[in-house]
Amino acid sequence: MNISEIVALGLWPESKKTTNKKGLPELENLGYNLFYIGKNADLYTCPGNEPKVLLVRSDRCSVFDIPLNLEIEGKGIYQTSISNNGAEFAKKSGIKTAILDEKIDDSLDISPRCQVMELCKPLEAEIDGDIVQFEFIFRNYLTGSLYExxxxxxxxxxLELAPNLKQWYKFETPIFTPTTKGVKDEPLNSTEVRKRFPEIISNLEKLFKDFTVFAEENGIIVVDTKFEIFINSKGEWVLGDEVLTPESSRFIAKKDFEAQNYISMDKQILRNFAKDNSWKEQAKSLEAGQKLDVIVPDSIKNEILSGYSTIQNSLIK
Incomplete structure (x- = not known):
């Protein structure tokens, strides 16, 4: 299926610019054709007529939606492995994801970075007169932007939270803090979104609770997570490719958490470094399609990779 057929199905937004560049020869020679270059991954059309794509994760990095000239070697392989594990956990809970069981030839060098995906469009609905997409966020602890x-x-x-709650207060049951998805994520009323998508939210809440228990039993504290929902060609709702991964969740080693040493083992490490070095301010001068030139010491890169490795070794059984 080529990109024009994908667009005709209504499963690819015209606002997302495709590319005419050639992809990796080992994939192109097998009939997988590059059509989109993302901040962190590339998409290829697949041979045949089914509405599916091949996602190939790179080692490219972004933070605060700022594209960077930074690569961290090996990150994409860890991320793919953890994503597959999250999808399997969701599947056992009865929740379908866009990630298909189909695999490419594992003799290919690129295979550890690949996921065959069902082609889907983002869940959309009208909110206050605007058509918006969503990020469904669940939190176990009061921290970050909500604490502020x-x-x-x-x-x-x-949510009408008590005004005197301290940072890192643990909620008796996870709280739901949905936002729009866009250039700026706008908070939405939790109760109203629950009413609009009751089945989706209840299923995601159970998945988050179950995963929190599983992770803690294996030495990882799940602070929060973000789910993105898509609609497939059959009109069914499915989870996207970032399911319970360091790109969508905040993880802290249990031993560190219990020592009140809240060291993040995920993308937060890079966010903290970005804040310290004013990347948001620097990015304001970027032109469309331009990446921010950054210098990141090996110590930060190694800390990120160490976190990914710990998460993988702890959660994948």
Whole structure:
């Protein structure tokens, strides 16, 4: 299936620019054709007529939606492995993901970075007169942007949390803090989104609770996670490719957490470095398609890879 057929199915947004560049020869020679270059992964059309694509993860990095000239060797392989594991965990909970069981030839050098995906479109709905996409976020602890909002007397999700809660307060049951997905993620009223998507939210909440228990039993504290929902060609809702991974979740080693040493083992490491070096300010001068030139010491890169490795070794059984 070629890109024009994909667009005709309504499963690819015209706003996302495709590419005419050739992909990796070992894939192109087998009939997989590169059509989209993302911040962290590339997409190829697949041979045949089924609505599916091949996702190939790179070692490229981005943070705060800023494309970077940074690569961390091996990150994409870890990420793919953890993503496959998250999808399998979801499957056991009865939740379908866009990741298909089909694999490419494992003798190919690129195979550890590949996932065959069902082609889907993002879940959309009208909110306050605008058609928006969603990020469904569940939190076990009060920290990050929600803690800052509470400190400032704000209630962005309509949760009516007690005003005197301390940072790292553990919620009795995970709280749901949905946002729109876009250039700027806008908080949405938790109760209203639950009413709109009751089946989806209840299933995701159970998945998050079950995974939290599983992870803690294996030495990992799950602080929060983000789910992105898509609609496939049959009209069914499915989870995207980032299912319970370091790209969509915040993980802390249990031994560190219990020592109140809240060292993140995920993308937060790079976010913290970005904040310290004012990458957001630097990125304001970028032109469309331009990447931010950054210098990241090996110590930071190794810390990120060590976190990914720990997560993989702890959660994949």
């Amino acid at each position: 909002a509470c400190q400032n007397g704000k209630d962005p999700y309509g």
